[in-house]
Amino acid sequence: MSEPVRVRYAPSPTGFPHVGNIRTALFDWVYARHAGGTFIVRVEDTDVARTVPGALGAIFDGLRWLGLDWDEGPEVGGEYGPYFQSQRLALYKEAAERLVAQGDAYYCFCSPERLETMRAEQARRKVPPGYDRLCRNLSPEDARECQAKGITPVVRFRMPLKGQTEFDDIIRGHVRFENSTIDDFVLMKSDGYPTYHLASIVDDHAMRISHVIRGEEWLSSTPRHILLYRALGYPPPVFAHLPIILGPDRSKLSKRHGATSITDYRDDGFLPETMVNFLALLGWSLDDKTEIIPRDALVKNFSLERISQTAAIFNREKLTWMNGVYIRQLSLDEFTQRALPFLEKGLPDSIKRPLDLDYVRKVMALIQERVRQLTEVAELSLFFFEERLAYEPAMLIEKKMDAAGTLKALQVSLERISPLASFETGALEAVLRPLAEELGLKTGQLFGTLRVATTGRAVAPPLFETMAVLGKERTLARIKAAIYKMGK
């Protein structure tokens, strides 16, 4: 094993990167890092018509967000560049011409219209679709004639009519295809651009790619690739076809399945470390119990052999749970920093900006363990920032209490905490806990009433901590407001 490990992620800017694409990128990256090899990004921009504006940017954003740094590729360069296929056209043309000269490929002048009617006919007769090889044995004269008519040909591979093509896949094992079931596929389009098949083989060889780790949807075209390597005289790389990720309805992931682009997960308040961990476990496992595995441990322990062969369904509930785990692991400063953009975005404009960072930090300390997605921070902490609380007075009245008792509880509480010099958790508890008993109430009743009074909600962080963060002035004002509400 003297060949250095070189793995490429080859995205196409024809769509936004969904979790399936990104999971492939992650596995490519992790394997390269694990093996101490090189991770390469190569942009497969050979379909000019289908290029989606912004898609490439989203792909890079996604990779960067997840920390999947590349050693060679766009923006960083490298000695095997350029890393955009659209800038390597001469290489493909040369390879195609060589294949034609060798007799392994031929020019095809069939029009798209003819191919379309041919396919329609095949569908009608229920025979396998595929090019009927009309131009496979065109004489040089016929070819010249077509050329003269101004028809720009495509280049097709001259598929062997019999025999088998087989290869070993790290994940699938030995796979064999009958050559007769594969048609003469296109290598070079009439617009001068190569197809994926040609371009990827030429580049994987030129870039010294050692391992092709890609989605299972490529498994069926691998025999074509093997044959191309052979025809070109290139040694094939190691192949590993990853199981695909399915939507909840068991079909291939598509736009119908909600948050499609990886960047949507960022916007939905997921942490990149969560995504890396979760995606890694979608198709790979360390052992029979490890769920939380940090990036460095993932890199250290990763192996292609432990990748599953089964397609997996993306389970968003588990992702949410895992995000909560990662959020709770963050230091308070780290959490505050990550939550801030979501707070700025989620809090209503009516709340004065800039936010007091010191205060925000105290608030975040109380909600951190209750957050599962960063998008929740604004809602969970809104009452800490609002000037006046809007809630129904009836909410103040706890179970087995009446209006009079509630009013009294509020009034006495106000009296007892007003003189407090220190508005700290311990001091508040020292006063209020005995008060419950004095009033003949359960702590749940008294604290519940005060919770609604100070937060406007029945569900909130622990009472004393909440009061301490709100501060004396605001707390007393809110209790007074509650008394006023009860009095009406």
Place this chain on the structure above:
RNA sequence: GCCCCCAUCGUCUAGUGGCCUAGGACGCUGGCCUUUCAAGCCGGUAACAUGGAUUCGAAUUCCAUUGGGGGCGCCA
């Protein structure tokens, strides 16, 4: 239709002939803790697709069936 891949709880998975009356996690659920919620802790629910074969013994090997997925483009 043809080709290829796959098949363990609802979902993600462990399991490579005996350690499996199948383990872990999410979810759901009962309880504990508790000022609500969350977190945490303890417990429960739930799976080897089916039929053959090999073997003393099969979730694990082989075959078939069924089911699911992918591919069959001048897309990648």
